[in-house]
Amino acid sequence: MKHVFLLLWLWFPGFAAPPAPLQPLQIAEQFVAPTGWADMKDYLCCEAAGQARQETLGQQIPARLQRSCELLRQGDSTAVVAVELRDPAERRDFYLHFAKEGTAWKLQAIRNLAMTHLGPPMVELLSALPPAEVAEYDRKHPDASHAFTVGNLRLWTAADADIAAHFRKNKADFRKLLGLVQAGNYFVADSLAAGEKAANAAPAVHALLRKLYLSRVTRRETGCTSCLEFVIGGKVNSTVGLLYQPQPAQLPAMTPERLIMLRPLGEGWYLYKTT
Known part of the structure; x- marks a missing residue:
């Protein structure tokens, strides 16, 4: 009797299984x-x-x-x-x-990443500066040159696919930057703020950050105390950057309240955005 009922269930439309x-x-x-x-x-x-x-x-x-x-x-x-x-x-x-x-x-x-509409007008304004004003800009901003600022603004407001392409194109420099930060043991001290300050002030680290259009390295953006975060930029708490964590089990969870996106790029690297 059980098998007869099963056949009826399969054959008659009235006994169709609910959609998944x-x-x-x-x-x-x-x-x-x-x-x-x-x-x-x-x-x-x-x-x-x-x-x-x-x-x-x-x-x-x-x-x-x-x-x-x-x-x-x-x-x-x-x-x-x-x-x-x-x-x-x-x-x-x-x-x-x-x-x-x-x-x-x-x-x-x-x-989505907030306030990115502010980037294009700033890029347009900076890109239109004549050479003399660019030189003056560089003199007044020795830590963030005109070329770095324009590149950083463009990367901050870029699509995910374009940031991923930037990472792939410069993977060797990203690996070198990671190695310098890890070798410096900047984030093993008791004071996270002091370690972050020392890492970003290290000449070799600073030079690669600027070359890659990154604003800083930190461990305070995503709530992951075991991750290294290479921040591109953003406004207030809405930031975008590259995160390194080779152990997937230690990755922070995505939430609408803080880490809105975590996209794998390979070899322990991720693109992230916060809000």
Whole structure:
């Protein structure tokens, strides 16, 4: 009798199995698609539910932009999906944070790096300076030259793909910088602030930081006391940089409140953003 019932369940539409719950990547792809999504509200919670009441994020984004989604991490109860928007002129990134409610995944929050709109006008202004004013700028800013400042601003506001390309292009110098910081044992002292100051003041470390358009090395940005963070820049607490931690188990968790993105670059290196 049990086998007869199983055959009926398989053959008749009325006994069809319920659809599998949507996974975070599937929800993200629906949420950023240019068309509407009738079931959107079933997959939103928390602040995301208040932000997308009538339209999906995809409907609010200009239709000309191409969109691609990438799952950065999915655990038992949280997940993060990176979304890239692009057209021939630019690329932009933001991050969807998910939480699991029972057996269902819900979009919890949408995050991106704040205040990057301040960068392009500053780059345009600095790039337009005549040679005499560039020389004067360098004289007044011996620790951060005109060339470094322009390069740093461009990297701070760059798309994730462009920062990753910068890392790959200069991997040998990043490895050298890492080796200098590790050999100096700057962050093993009792005072983290003193170690950070000494590391950034070391001539060889400072020279490579400037060459790579990095503002400083620290251990205070992501909440990971065992990681080395090479900060590109940012405003207030919204920063972007490169993180080194060869042990995946010691990586900090991504959260909407602090570490909004952690993207692997290989060999223990990660691109990170905070808010």
